[in-house]
Amino acid sequence: MKYFIITGASKGLGEGIALELLDENHTLLCIARGSSEKLRQLAAAKNCRVRFFNYDLSDHTGINPLMDNIFKQIQGEQSEGIYLVNNAGTVKPVARVEDYDAEAVKTHLHLNLLAPMLLSAAFIRLTKDVSCTKRILNISSGAAQNPYYGWGCYCTGKAGVDMFGRCISEEQQGEPNPVETMGVAPGIIDTDMQTAIRSTDERAFIHKQKFVDLKESGQLIAPAIAGKKLAKLLLSDLFKDGTITDIRDTY
Numbered sequence: 001m002k003y004f005i006i007t008g009a010s011k012g013l014g015e016g017i018a019l020e021l022l023d024e025n026h027t028l029l030c031i032a033r034g035s036s037e038k039l040r041q042l043a044a045a046k047n048c049r050v051r052f053f054n055y056d057l058s059d060h061t062g063i064n065p066l067m068d069n070i071f072k073q074i075q076g077e078q079s080e081g082i083y084l085v086n087n088a089g090t091v092k093p094v095a096r097v098e099d100y101d102a103e104a105v106k107t108h109l110h111l112n113l114l115a116p117m118l119l120s121a122a123f124i125r126l127t128k129d130v131s132c133t134k135r136i137l138n139i140s141s142g143a144a145q146n147p148y149y150g151w152g153c154y155c156t157g158k159a160g161v162d163m164f165g166r167c168i169s170e171e172q173q174g175e176p177n178p179v180e181t182m183g184v185a186p187g188i189i190d191t192d193m194q195t196a197i198r199s200t201d202e203r204a205f206i207h208k209q210k211f212v213d214l215k216e217s218g219q220l221i222a223p224a225i226a227g228k229k230l231a232k233l234l235l236s237d238l239f240k241d242g243t244i245t246d247i248r249d250t251y
């Protein structure tokens with residue numbers, strides 16, 4: 001049995017990854033505030049065990065108990081692999097820095113940066129004595145490498161997650177049962193996040209028209225296609241510990 005803990009699997013890219021992982025030898029443990037009826041139905045049809053843990057990941061206080069609870073579903077010694085996909089995220093707030101609302105910045109960084117850090121920490125702790133394949137996939141973005149006007153929070157959070165993954169890799173070198181980590185930018189995908197980007201105020205995000213044009217010219221990638229590539233990468237030899245890549249450079 002392989003176990004996949006996937007954040008933000010209720011819709012968008014996370015749902016796309018989860019749909020691709022449906023298999024009777026897999027157990028999907030999904031974290032989001034909502035859930036996906038489509039995923040539940042297809043899981044039943046494919047005899048795959050899927051469980052949703054409804055949780056707001058911008059609240060760091062319950063992350064350790066949540067992971068303790070999730071790991072009750074995992075039989076470590078009998079598992080072939082245990083995987084964590086840090087996918088949940090938001091682009092908001094989109095604003096020039098001097099216009100920041102402190103609470104909104106805090107909520108953003110708790111969801112986009114602190115939650116992946118604490119989930120990864122719990123994952124490493126709870127799998128310490130398990131010798132199967134253990135991998136953390138962080139969903140990154142071109143925004144981790146390139147500054148964008150109005151995206152100070154988003155760029156900072158994504159850059160932070162990339163660096164955190166590399167720090168984990170550094171610590172895991174030489175461990176008897178190391179956890180591997182990789183950060184992957186998934187391309188520009190047709191999800192609610194893109195809808196949010198297209199509905200931002202142009203004064204706060206001066207590149208908005210570029211994203212409107214990408215949508216109108218049909219250049220956004222379907223979540224199912226991006227999900228398929230990421231799921232394939234997660235299970236393949238192309239998963240390179242300690243690295244950050246763009247899925248478009250891999251497949």
Ligand code: NDP
Nearest residue numbers: 008010011012013033034056057088089188189191192193
């Ligand atoms: P969506 O807005 O479509 O989905 C976001 C997911 O995150 C949902 O499942 C949502 O579930 C979950 N989520 C949001 N807030 C919370 C919260 N507070 N607690 C728990 N779960 C939460 O976005 P995408 O699918 O586009 O984004 C997925 C990832 O891909 C993100 O990390 C994003 O940065 C990254 N990405 C996306 C790109 C794109 O073009 N779309 C490009 C590059 C990277 P729910 O609302 O049910 O809680």
